[in-house]
Amino acid sequence: MSQFTVSGRFKNRDGFAEFETTIDAENENVAREYAYTQLGSQHGLKRTEIELEEVSQ
Template sequence: MSEFTVRGSFKSRGGQQSFETTIEAPNEDVARERTFATFGSKHNVKRTQMEVTEVEAR
């Protein structure tokens, strides 16, 4: 598995909140999906409220 750095933003109570996280995944699509799942569960944010701007292999 490879490591990917995922950057983007999501809507929070105070406005847009930027994020950067490192995800271990076999490819970029899986890294993006795991990011949606992780932030959705931790921050109670729906996928439509999130925007992933960059997925970069490390």
């Protein structure tokens, strides 16, 4: 497994908040899906409220 750094922003009550997280995943697509799942679960967000800007290894 590789480590990917996923960054972007998500909608909150004050506008948008930026984030950056490191995720262990098999490939870039899995890292994107895990980021959506993790942020949605932690902050009660839908996928449409999350904007992924960059996924790098």
